[in-house]
Amino acid sequence: MLACLLMISMGFTAYGQAEKSLLWKISGNGLAEDSYLFGTIHLICPDQFMMDDRIKAAFENTDQLVMELDMDDPTMQQKMQQLSLNAGMKNLEPQIKEEYKEALNQFLMENYGASISQFGVLKPFVLSSMIMLKQLPCEQIESYELFFTNLAAEQQKEILGLETVEFQMQVFDQIPVDYQLDELGKMVTEDYTQKEFAKMIEAYQAEDLDQLYKMIAESGTMTGDFAEIMLDDRNEEWIDDMENLMKEEATFFAVGAGHLGGENGVISLLEKAGYKVEPVK
Numbered sequence: 591m592l593a594c595l596l597m598i599s600m601g602f603t604a605y606g607q608a609e610k611s612l613l614w615k616i617s618g619n620g621l622a623e624d625s626y627l628f629g630t631i632h633l634i635c636p637d638q639f640m641m642d643d644r645i646k647a648a649f650e651n652t653d654q655l656v657m658e659l660d661m662d663d664p665t666m667q668q669k670m671q672q673l674s675l676n677a678g679m680k681n682l683e684p685q686i687k688e689e690y691k692e693a694l695n696q697f698l699m700e701n702y703g704a705s706i707s708q709f710g711v712l713k714p715f716v717l718s719s720m721i722m723l724k725q726l727p728c729e730q731i732e733s734y735e736l737f738f739t740n741l742a743a744e745q746q747k748e749i750l751g752l753e754t755v756e757f758q759m760q761v762f763d764q765i766p767v768d769y770q771l772d773e774l775g776k777m778v779t780e781d782y783t784q785k786e787f788a789k790m791i792e793a794y795q796a797e798d799l800d801q802l803y804k805m806i807a808e809s810g811t812m813t814g815d816f817a818e819i820m821l822d823d824r825n826e827e828w829i830d831d832m833e834n835l836m837k838e839e840a841t842f843f844a845v846g847a848g849h850l851g852g853e854n855g856v857i858s859l860l861e862k863a864g865y866k867v868e869p870v871k
Contacts, residue, residue: 610797611869612847613645614857616836619864623840626652627856627867629847630735631794635728638791641737644870653839655742656832658846659758660751661735662743673759674716682771683710690775697721697778714770715762721777725784738844750835752828752845764819794847803851822854829859 614627626648649655659666676682683706686694695705701724702709709717723731742749762770777783786805793801807817828849835841850857857867 609869610799611871612640612794612797612799613648613870614850614867615648615870616860616865616867618866621836621865624651625836625841625843626870627843627845627850627860628734629799629850630844631791631847632733632735633722633726634732634734634791634794635726636730636732637728638795639732639734639737640795640797646741648870649738649741649842650745651840652747652842654748654750654835654841655738656750656752656835656841656843657735657738658751658753659735659755660749661739662749663751666755669755670759673755674712676711676713679711681707681710682714682767683707685768686710686771687775690772690779693778694775697724713759713762714767714774718770718774718777721774722783722787725777725787727788734844738842748839752831753824761820761824765816769815799847799851802847803855806848807852821848821852825849825854825856825859828856829863832856832860833863 612629616625616627628645628648683691686706691706698709698720699705702720709720739749790802790805793799793805806821828845832841832843845856849855852858860867
């Protein structure tokens with residue numbers, strides 16, 4: 591979910607250079623047991639998928655898995671499909687600029703066998719995710735969410751979500767449609783998306799969350815221009831729930847890594863709330 595955000599970030603001292611790690615231990619402030627925070631990326635090729643013994647050990651030492659969404663909710667897919675459509679099945683094709691329409695039609699026809707006249711009833715961010723999926727340098731993709739969901743099922747752990755599908759969908763509804771459509775057009779007419787994604791993957795594999803956060807914050811795309819809506823506001827909403835969950839049971843949090851860093855990132859907010867948050871090497 592939220593594939594086009596490429597959520598990735600960091601933890602740091604005085605908002606300076608971060609220590610390099612995707613995995614962070616949360617302790618102190620009255621917690622009976624340690625919890626863990628792991629930064630994911632929502633789309634990644636199999637040869638770039640980061641998974642090692644320290645991550646698996648941290649997962650095994652917790653009692654429940656919490657992600658952005660409750661991935662074992664049997665109604666989730668149906669809700670996502672329903673909420674992926676524009677209100678009243680409105681087709682957005684007439685709103686797409688002519689300079690983008692031909693390239694967009696060609697891309698969709700080549701990769702999905704239908705034009706924007708058919709796909710225009712989908713919300714722009716859904717189309718963006720479809721395009722990004724086909725622009726990855728691999729035919730198969732790995733999913734951290736699916737990996738952790740399967741691992742939790744094997745270990746009989748509870749799976750919970752910090753947000754609902756309805757909430758995540760309305761995040762995008764706050765961003766002007768014309769802006770989203772322009773971003774959609776740029777994805778098929780310019781190569782910056784692929785280049786930016788490749789740089790982010792490189793930083794992600796290096797576990798350089800400080801660099802990743804900087805890339806997101808300075809991006810001129812939807813992620814950077816609407817960071818407050820897409821990242822900061824949601825981070826603040828999560829903290830109370832995270833605290834309550836950690837007090838009840840040792841928890842493994844797996845969320846888009848873009849939520850971890852910055853002054854308003856999850857790591858900083860947890861530290862401000864009195865927790866010790868340290869990288870796991």
